[in-house]
Amino acid sequence: MNERPPQYLKLKRHILRHINNGDWPPLSKVPSENELVSKFGISRMTVNRAMRELADAGMVTRTQGAGTFVAERKxxxxxxxxxxxxxxxxxxxxxxxxxxxxxxxxxxxxxxxxxxxxxxxxxxxxxxxxxxxxxxxxxxxxxxxxxxxxxxxxxxxxxxxxxxxxxxxxxxxxxxxxxxxxxxxxxxxxxxxxxxxxxxxxxxxxxxxxxxxxxxxxxxxxxxxxxxxxxxxxxxxxxxx
Known part of the structure; x- marks a missing residue:
């Protein structure tokens, strides 16, 4: 039986789908961690891991006090x-x-x-x-x-x-x-x-x-x-x- 993907990975895929489809263009704001926790019913730690990995991959930028934004494509x-x-x-x-x-x-x-x-x-x-x-x-x-x-x-x-x-x-x-x-x-x-x-x-x-x-x-x-x-x-x- 196939294992279900972890929650942080499902969230990453959800965000990447919106970015790649053009729903969230460069510099647009990504929903806050609180919004994602509420929408997906997952822990803040899980959301934070997904966002951290997306930031490390250059897909989003995180600014303290301002939020998370879709990164500009290089x-x-x-x-x-x-x-x-x-x-x-x-x-x-x-x-x-x-x-x-x-x-x-x-x-x-x-x-x-x-x-x-x-x-x-x-x-x-x-x-x-x-x-x-x-x-x-x-x-x-x-x-x-x-x-x-x-x-x-x-x-x-x-x-x-x-x-x-x-x-x-x-x-x-x-x-x-x-x-x-x-x-x-x-x-x-x-x-x-x-x-x-x-x-x-x-x-x-x-x-x-x-x-x-x-x-x-x-x-x-x-x-x-x-x-x-x-x-x-x-x-x-x-x-x-």
Missing amino acids: AESAMFEVRSIRDEIISRGQKHTVEILIRELVSARPVTARQFAMSTGTELYHSRLLHRADDEPLQLEDRFVNPVCAPDYLEIDFYKEIPHQYLMRTAPLQRIEHAIEAEAASKRLARLLAVEPGSPLLTLTRRTWSHDHVASYVRLSYPAGKFRFVGAFNAGDFKTS
Whole structure:
């Protein structure tokens, strides 16, 4: 005979059903613990466990004195793919806008030069762009580009064709290397991404190769509260040594 699911799990499923069906949209208030205790005839401890697990899973947020609310869905990016932030934002039904902060020719400093296997002082193109989704900052893109692979980079109208789109067109991918890390927002990053200083950020650094040259080195920073990376792979895709 099948065992009946525990009460806290039944309550979790009830709440998730309302969230996933759109009955309770993001930022809407979830019934209070007292209301759930009364409606389901279960203990406060059971309700608290269900809410705690939903909060840990990022489905709801709990604010002392205010109550429990449906969490905002985070934007997602594929961890193992190189995708356009413009396409990702538009695919979610949001408006993409970009602000050009820096576009310049620079002499590579030692740390940057090493990323390109070049000598310090070698000329590189540098751009810094802020991408917004529905006018809310979502990604700060700080990119260095090898002029050999993308000679017209500084002439591109980034309002019409963002760097990713241009590079995919002119410097076909040969190899990709990237890393993801968490960091605390500096005052500068906090101002640009509209978060409090010290807030958690997710940062992806990526190098791409084209025609046997490092074509681009980019640092992409996102507010952790608005974004997450997702990915899936088959075990057979990776070999162990």
